[in-house]
Amino acid sequence: MTFGWDEARRSLPLAxxxxxxxxxxxxxxxxxDLQERRIIEHVVTADLIVEGLGRALVVPQADPSDLxxxxxxxxxxxxxxMLPGELQISCSSxxxxxxxxxxxxxxxxxxxxxxxxxxxxxxxxCPGPYHTAGLVVDASVGVVxxxxxTGGVPFPGLRDVxxxxxxxxxxxxxxxxxxxxxxxxxSSLGFRPDHIHPVADPRRKEEVVMALKENYRVVMVxxxxxxxxxxxxxxxxxLTIQQSACPSPHLLSAAxxxxxxxxxxxxxxxxxxxxxxxxx
Numbered sequence: 001m002t003f004g005w006d007e008a009r010r011s012l013p014l015a016x017x018x019x020x021x022x023x024x025x026x027x028x029x030x031x032x033d034l035q036e037r038r039i040i041e042h043v044v045t046a047d048l049i050v051e052g053l054g055r056a057l058v059v060p061q062a063d064p065s066d067l068x069x070x071x072x073x074x075x076x077x078x079x080x081x082m083l084p085g086e087l088q089i090s091c092s093s094x095x096x097x098x099x100x101x102x103x104x105x106x107x108x109x110x111x112x113x114x115x116x117x118x119x120x121x122x123x124x125x126c127p128g129p130y131h132t133a134g135l136v137v138d139a140s141v142g143v144v145x146x147x148x149x150t151g152g153v154p155f156p157g158l159r160d161v162x163x164x165x166x167x168x169x170x171x172x173x174x175x176x177x178x179x180x181x182x183x184x185x186x187s188s189l190g191f192r193p194d195h196i197h198p199v200a201d202p203r204r205k206e207e208v209v210m211a212l213k214e215n216y217r218v219v220m221v222x223x224x225x226x227x228x229x230x231x232x233x234x235x236x237x238x239l240t241i242q243q244s245a246c247p248s249p250h251l252l253s254a255a256x257x258x259x260x261x262x263x264x265x266x267x268x269x270x271x272x273x274x275x276x277x278x279x280x
Contacts, residue, residue: 005217009235012217014269016165017209017230019222020176020183021045022243024262025152028125030118031136032147034110039117043148044244045134045177046225049093054140056092058101059179059199064119064131064149072113076135076144077106079115088199090177091226096139104137108144118149126151132182154189155242157263162190164266171216175200175208177226205230221265223247228254238268 021027031043049055062082070078080087080102087098087105119133128151136146165172173195176183180198187193197208205220206229212218213235220227220234223243231237231254239255240262241247252258257268 006235009217012215014165014168014170014219015173015212015216016170016219016221016265016269017173017175017205017212017234019205019224019227020174020178020186021150021152022223023221023240024154024158024186024189025130026155026243027150027152028122029148029150030121032114032118033145034114034147035143035145039121041121044224045148045150046091048136048146048148049091050225051093052138052140053094054092054096055094055136055138055145056096056101057090057177058105058135058137059088059090059177060133060135061088061179061181062133063181064123064133067112067133068116068119068123070112070116072111072116074112076108076110076112076114076147078112079135080105088179089201090134090199091201094139096137100139101137104139104142105135105144107142110144110147115147115149118147122149122151126153128153129185129188130182132178155262157261159189161262161265164271165269166190168266168269168271170269171195173197173208173212175205175230177201202226202229206233209233219269221262225251227251231255236268238265240265 029043031040087102130152133149138145175197183196183198209218209230210233218234219236220230221238223240237255239258
């Protein structure tokens with residue numbers, strides 16, 4: 001069903017802001033629980049973070065391929081020396097600053113092997129270019145609780161969706177918790193680098209939406225708890241459940257529309273249903 005725009009904002013041009021993991025790309029995620037010494041497949045990163053207060057996701061600007069080339073016996077803290085800039089936190093369950101996270105990583109007894117095992121599993125499953133690696137620090141107990149890696153491939157029909165939106169005159173943006181290194185691969189799909197907001201936590205996503213609303217009708221498209229603030233700030237919040245068909249009630253209540261396939265988005269925004277491409 002097409003969304004009915006507020007009359008006062010109907011004349012504004014359209015901007016669409018996308019999350020990436022689980023929204024544009026079907027993801028395969030693997031976490032290594034360093035406390036219980038077990039591998040967790042198909043993990044939902046946001047759920048892992050909100051399991052406990054004091055958890056924060058650190059996203060190194062490092063290529064997983066480069067990490068795999070390092071000695072597995074290196075202390076995990078050596079990753080800090082590989083960063084091109086300041087340590088960045090993608091999301092957290094309660095306030096954790098980069099200095100706290102860095103101190104925890106420097107004191108960690110984990111090794112590169114603990115991260116490499118997740119990278120290897122993901123790269124075997126997802127051979128494409130979109131790969132990320134991360135660390136979960138738990139400030140409540142002062143440890144690196146998990147290492148993790150993700151890989152993704154575009155959902156079917158994504159290029160057609162982006163073409164449709166461009167044909168509707170929409171400006172297309174990205175606000176994602178992933179690093180710019182991994183998000184830069186979106187340029188192959190036509191995303192402009194200056195329209196990409198990397199390492200965006202929930203508050204940053206909200207800020208991106210609010211800034212765009214000064215000049216646009218803004219649609220936020222996402223799939224996770226870290227998109228809730230942006231959903232509520234946008235003129236239209238669209239929850240896609242293509243990656244996960246069982247969203248939380250809180251997430252459902254924050255969204256204005258729910259879609260099961262990214263190819264439904266142009267229809268919601270006003271493209272005639274007879275012009276749908278590839279939908280069953």
